[in-house]
Amino acid sequence: MSRDRSRFDDGFALIDGSLQLEQDLRFQRRQWIAQRIGWGILWALMAAALAGLLGRGPLSKRTAVDPSGTIAVEYDRFQRERAKSELHLTISPAAVRDGRVQIWIDDAYLRRVQIDTISPPPVAVRMEGTRQVYAFAVEPSATPVRISLHYEHQSVGSLDGRVGIAGGPEVSLSQFVYP
Amino acid sequence: MDSVVRGAAIYLFLLLVFRISGKRTLSQVTTFDFLLLLIISETVQEAMVNDDHSLTHAALLVITLVGIDIGLSLVKRYWKAAEKVLDDIPLVIVENGRLLEDRARKCRVDLGDVLHAARELQGLERLDQIKFAVLERNGGISIVPKSESAGD
Numbered sequence: 554m555s556r557d558r559s560r561f562d563d564g565f566a567l568i569d570g571s572l573q574l575e576q577d578l579r580f581q582r583r584q585w586i587a588q589r590i591g592w593g594i595l596w597a598l599m600a601a602a603l604a605g606l607l608g609r610g611p612l613s614k615r616t617a618v619d620p621s622g623t624i625a626v627e628y629d630r631f632q633r634e635r636a637k638s639e640l641h642l643t644i645s646p647a648a649v650r651d652g653r654v655q656i657w658i659d660d661a662y663l664r665r666v667q668i669d670t671i672s673p674p675p676v677a678v679r680m681e682g683t684r685q686v687y688a689f690a691v692e693p694s695a696t697p698v699r700i701s702l703h704y705e706h707q708s709v710g711s712l713d714g715r716v717g718i719a720g721g722p723e724v725s726l727s728q729f730v731y732p
Numbered sequence: 733m734d735s736v737v738r739g740a741a742i743y744l745f746l747l748l749v750f751r752i753s754g755k756r757t758l759s760q761v762t763t764f765d766f767l768l769l770l771i772i773s774e775t776v777q778e779a780m781v782n783d784d785h786s787l788t789h790a791a792l793l794v795i796t797l798v799g800i801d802i803g804l805s806l807v808k809r810y811w812k813a814a815e816k817v818l819d820d821i822p823l824v825i826v827e828n829g830r831l832l833e834d835r836a837r838k839c840r841v842d843l844g845d846v847l848h849a850a851r852e853l854q855g856l857e858r859l860d861q862i863k864f865a866v867l868e869r870n871g872g873i874s875i876v877p878k879s880e881s882a883g884d
Contacts, residue, residue, distance in 0.1 A: 564812065568824055572864050572876065577821050584820070585838050591752030637781070 582621040608633040608731055617716075617724035623648050624656075626716050626724050633731045635704050637669075640716075640726075647692045648718045654698055655719035657684040662714030662726075668704040686719055706730045734782070735789050742780050747818070755820060756840050759871025761764030761848075819869055826865035829878070839867055851874035 565573050584727035598607070608631045618625040627641040648654050654674070660683045675687040691698055706712070709732045718724025750757060754788050759765065780793055808815040825836050831843055850856040854877045864876040 568864065569827060572824070572866075574824065574866060575821055576823060577816065580816050580821060581823055588752055588754055591748075595749075595752065 569573045619722035640702040642700040657686045659715045672701045735792035740794045755871040829860040
């Protein structure tokens with residue numbers, strides 16, 4: 554292993570008595586250690602992301618259900634700003650009244666997201682205090698009603714929301730949005 | 733406000749990632765290395781622009797990137813340790829015809845890389861014709877050939 558034979562004040566060593574170079578083996582060794590730690594962090598982040606901790610993945614899926622089982626909302630606990638997201642609602646047929654089911658979402662949540670499409674499209678939307686109420690036309694039947702909202706988060710950080718059936722049970726969502 | 737924040741975040745993030753990944757990553761030795769750099773640039777661009785196509789946003793991003801670059805170069809001038817941390821330092825990997833294997837391994841450089849540089853830069857044929865091979869900060873390898881008259 555070579556040694557620096559002499560060291561000048563300006564940080565340039567003279568390798569083997571002839572090559573003038575700003576080599577610094579002590580710093581190099583410490584840098585190698587730091588790099589390996591950095592690689593570990595990189596791979597850990599990849600693993601965390603694959604698991605869903607950084608948005609959209611198995612560890613991120615949550616379902617909020619109310620005690621009576623009337624409304625269930627499937628959502629992603631971790632999401633990212635401006636990334637395509639989805640909410641899936643499953644409503645029990647008992648909540649259908651006069652061929653309609655009415656879902657409300659609280660305004661504070663809606664102001665921080667941008668909804669792209671709602672499937673199926675609602676037949677009516679109205680404001681009710683701090684909530685927006687969406688009415689869907691439903692044929693009476695025994696199958697649960699499935700509604701999907703495709704949206705994007707417009708802001709970063711923690712976000713709590715409430716979704717419920719008009720005049721009925723509600724559930725809360727808790728999300729964290731990465732920038 | 734977010735123009736400056738985004739620009740700064742991307743600059744510092746890229747600096748950190750490329751310093752962590754080591755000298756060789758930036759060196760574009762193979763065609764794929766070059767492609768990788770292109771892909772990274774495309775990815776980062778999307779996040780920086782963030783759907784804001786105004787002149788002001790573009791100008792602010794450029795100003796932020798250049799401004800931080802200038803700021804760091806001043807820091808490097810007044811604080812020598814910062815230069816090593818930010819820019820990296822060169823390393824001798826061949827000395828007097830002998831490959832320093834421990835160092836080469838840690839830098840993920842092999843004999844083939846050294847010989848490639850020797851051929852390309854100096855037209856040398858063999859390892860024993862190399863006096864020094866230095867892995868430079870930018871990932872390239874520079875070669876100092878043995879002088880024939882010295883007879884070593």
